[in-house]
Amino acid sequence: MTTEPAGLRERKKQATRRALREAALRLALERGPDNVRVDDIAEAAGVSPRTYNNYFSSREQAIVAAVIADRGSRVAAAVAGRPANVGLADAVIDAIVEQYAEPGEDARNALLMITTRPALRDAFIDAATAVERPLAEAIAGRLGETHDHTPRVLAASVAAAVHVALERWLQPAGASLVTDELVVSSGSLPELLRSVLAPLRPALDAAASAGTE
């Protein structure tokens, strides 16, 4: 299903893409992100600097992409893989939390580097938008063929909530607004994710029950 044989053309493209993002991350970790120019990444990946920008539209994107990789499709697969008797809300929320649970040791200090540089931090947060499209298709699969905007909107909302969670999570110590209250940047990411996704539960449930009626 997900195994497209694909032509030589497509395979080379994917190879170049992964070569670029891995080179970007490796160099950034070795010398620090500020001491890596686009030219260096391109050279390390064996392509011209101009070609780099055919794959990534910013320097930060490549570094972040190496950490995120294909989180989008993994989330989509996780949603699709949940048994049919669990509700849509649980399927989606569990899939998100599961895929954002941080794994490897190597990814951990990559994240450490990312969170310290504002530009990288922003790119990382924005990358959450990438789940929207695959997630929308997975949701559509569970809702049956509704050809309105519901799956897109739900997926976009979930992505937006994740966005909020990541912002909160990476916030150094926000200068609070009018009411300064003890806002602890707080607990684990999974916990935070469940917390921000909770308000969307009614919308997910409603869409699911509307689909099965």
Place this chain on the structure above:
Amino acid sequence: MTTEPAGLRERKKQATRRALREAALRLALERGPDNVRVDDIAEAAGVSPRTYNNYFSSREQAIVAAVIADRGSRVAAAVAGRPANVGLADAVIDAIVEQYAEPGEDARNALLMITTRPALRDAFIDAATAVERPLAEAIAGRLGETHDHTPRVLAASVAAAVHVALERWLQPAGASLVTDELVVSSGSLPELLRSVLAPLRPALDAAASAGTE
């Protein structure tokens, strides 16, 4: 309430900001957006080019800002202004639709220009994110003092839905050729907005009823 007297400092800043965005839009309409450099905008507004980037982080942002202006605070005000007996969902949805109903003749051909240039189109769509923060506060005001993430998440979801609507609205209908001009594919924007916001209704209602319990 919203009328901060503000010091001279803040007033001059706002004046500069509006001078910049209005100059940007005017020049873009006069000569076409591709024939306007940031230096021109800065000069027309009477500031240095470097200062321009203290206010707007891209050339397109200023042009788009002139059309959007303070839609964020207008939406927030509209939400806050709805009588207390109408539900949160209706308050929010009506406020959004109302503020996105296109008014002036001048704004109309500005939109025409924006929709044709991809860079401007993207900037315009992304600008919908600006409603998030004011809307969150307005929602928080209606929900009473819940100090969890609910208002933020709901506002972000609404913004995301608007995002989807704008994408759909400005999409040149699939892989269309470059031949068209001003093709607004599907129905009216208000209609589209109500359609994409409908799936979020349960979430808004649930938050409201949880607040009043």
Place this chain on the structure above:
DNA sequence: GGCACAACATGCGCGCACGCAATTTTGCGC
């Protein structure tokens, strides 16, 4: 196999975004 075409890689050039440090303006207490 060869040929026409489409997709991709590359070089060039132009503006642009932004960090940094120096300079001017604003707000405030005296």
Place this chain on the structure above:
DNA sequence: GCGCAAAATTGCGTGCGCGCATGTTGTGCC
């Protein structure tokens, strides 16, 4: 008024994003 600290403006320099024109490589059709 006076002076001083915070904030805003400005110039400069550097690297970057991308449109365009051109060379190169994979793909479908006969």
